[in-house]
Amino acid sequence: MRTKKILASVFCAAALLAAALVLHAQEPGFHHHMAMSGDMMARHEEFLAKALNLTADQKATAQKLHAELAAKAKPLMDQQSQQWEQIHTLLASDNPDATEIGQRMIALHATGQQLKALHEEFMTRFSTVLNADQLEKLKQFQAMHEHGPFGGAGEPEN
Numbered sequence: 001m002r003t004k005k006i007l008a009s010v011f012c013a014a015a016l017l018a019a020a021l022v023l024h025a026q027e028p029g030f031h032h033h034m035a036m037s038g039d040m041m042a043r044h045e046e047f048l049a050k051a052l053n054l055t056a057d058q059k060a061t062a063q064k065l066h067a068e069l070a071a072k073a074k075p076l077m078d079q080q081s082q083q084w085e086q087i088h089t090l091l092a093s094d095n096p097d098a099t100e101i102g103q104r105m106i107a108l109h110a111t112g113q114q115l116k117a118l119h120e121e122f123m124t125r126f127s128t129v130l131n132a133d134q135l136e137k138l139k140q141f142q143a144m145h146e147h148g149p150f151g152g153a154g155e156p157e158n
Contacts, residue, residue, distance in 0.1 A: 041066075051141070052134045061129045069122040076115050083108040 049059050087104050
């Protein structure tokens with residue numbers, strides 16, 4: 001009977017690790033975007049400004065909105081990084097507690113949902129400063145991003 005409990009715990013820990021990897025992979029574009037260096041972010045913003053043909057006022061608004069997003073997202077990203085470290089530490093222990101790992105995964109997912117909501121809020125606010133043509137181009141960029149650079153599966157919906 002003890003062997004069955006040990007095997008069940010190991011199986012749960014392995015399943016939670018697999019779930020953690022899937023969860024971590026679900027939003028690569030968003031997290032990559034949020035973790036870009038200042039230089040990379042500036043190039044990304046410049047590319048979008050040119051591609052959407054933004055006016056000076058639109059660029060200024062976009063930069064302001066992005067700065068607000070970054071300020072709100074930073075503590076959540078730090079929290080999420082810490083949550084991942086805690087999960088990895090638990091998984092590396094000699095006797096991982098599947099329940100504790102599961103609870104931490106749920107908390108990690110909640111943090112990810114908060115980040116996703118911030119990004120959606122940013123996109124909603126940014127969309128309001130665009131004209132119809134710019135908005136259409138932005139939607140096309142988003143559609144390409146969702147399908148990945150090579151037409152493969154993109155970020156799955158939750």
